[in-house]
Amino acid sequence: MRILLTNDDGINSSGIRAAVKALNELGEVYVVAPLFQRSASGRAMTLHRPIRVKRVEIPGAKAAYGVDGTPTDSVIFAIARFGNFDLAVSGINLGENLSTEITVSGTASAAIEAATHGIPSIAISLEVDRKKTLGEGEGIDFSASAYFLKKIARAILENGLPEGVDMLNINVPGDATPQTPLAITRLARKRYCPTVEERIDPRGHPYYWIVGRQKTEFEPGTDAYALKVERKVSVTPINIDLTARVGLEEVKKVLRGFDSPGSSAGFYRKLDKDTEPQ
Template identity: 40%
Template sequence: MNSQIKQILLSNDDGVDSPGLWAAARALSELGYVTVSAPRDHMSATGRGYQKNSDGRITAKKLNVKDQDWDIYAVGGSPSQSVTHGVMELAPRKPDLVVTGINYGENFGTDVTYSGTVGAALEAAAMGIPALAVSQRLTSEEWDGFPDNVDFSISAYFTKFFAEILLKNSLPEDVDVLNVVVPEGATKDTPWKVTKLARKRYYKPYVIREGKLDEEAKIHSHALELDEIPPDSDMYTVRVERMVAVVPLSLDLTSRVAPDSLEKMLRK
């Protein structure tokens, strides 16, 4: 294979059958050779976890991109495992970029730590590969069934836009992943903005339990209302300003507190 061709590994957490994944594949194919390695099953909200009971089986499937049939790979494992298998077994060489998405639903605030889409991007970053995670805001909170009325074309446009930048430029120090969230109803002219994660969870959980504690229950969630969204944050950028949010993420989870002041407090 021509070593000059950029190598892009594409994954997600919605699973290999997600139309968001297909839209990203079509857009990224204009930038280089795309290897698709995504979970065989729907794996939303799995973070960066590895599943001990995953079978690791990899099955080739066909995806039609630009009137050509591509081999894509369905992995029996989590999004992070799909990235690992993709880098170590499936890509022709170490990818120049890993892209995850396009995710059904927005990945905001502290929720990014349980997003499988973001988790897969962090997995790539931990392997020394720059990564881009892309999600699209949906008004409906029910997207497990891949509703066919979701148009990913604009999110695909921004996926290609930022991927092209990352293929041409190195990320600054302490930036390992770009988390991009596209507002619903965006156009190619929608402005984008570098912002920060809200220090707040976006999906507020609640428990539905009809019986005793030892009987089955479900944790559900609903998104914050507009008046609950903190300003100067990724949520505010997308929900209020109606702009594309671009959030730099770091693998370094160390608090930015002054170590001396923390140690002084702990030693009192």
């Protein structure tokens, strides 16, 4: 089995080394990850400059490369360089990645990128105390998250993912043990309420930080509720087809109010024709 391992914390993160140890008994592990911290980079790609790559030695990895780009760049480079993989893993991330805001996460987005290439994928994140987390994760206990990663990765390699599931987004409580129960969840609607904070530099010029206030109440059945309230390992199946699961007739009803002089009739004829059974 060939396993691609990446992250958004950077190739020197302790989390990626813990993941190598968890996965190298399951197959050949190829590590391709950003050279530096690229959290919250989403699906960004580097298109307007060349990217450079550096060979890195990581014990247990078949090969390891640091990329001076994004997590998505790293996945694209890995597939171009090494071919297809049986499984892609992004993590173990320092800090949870919850709710519909996983689209902002470099960790989740790397797994999504691999999934677009038809590779079954896992994004795995560990809840950490941000005030106590140093550098690249020194001193963090990854044993429980590594345990769950190995068990889930083995299950996917042996059984595949269910039809309609492209990846799993996993979040492990910071106080988890191997006995912590799993919860199969859906994404919470929102985790942060972002805003902009204005500050003044020493020369009197304003500058701005994007900051977010965390929500503390979540709906049962969601990933955030499982992790933050129930203290369970949340496992959320993700489908990368973002098309809303709604009857097209419902959309047509909404668009009946579409008013474009001289073109609305043609608009609806076209809509009806496109939605007729073939």
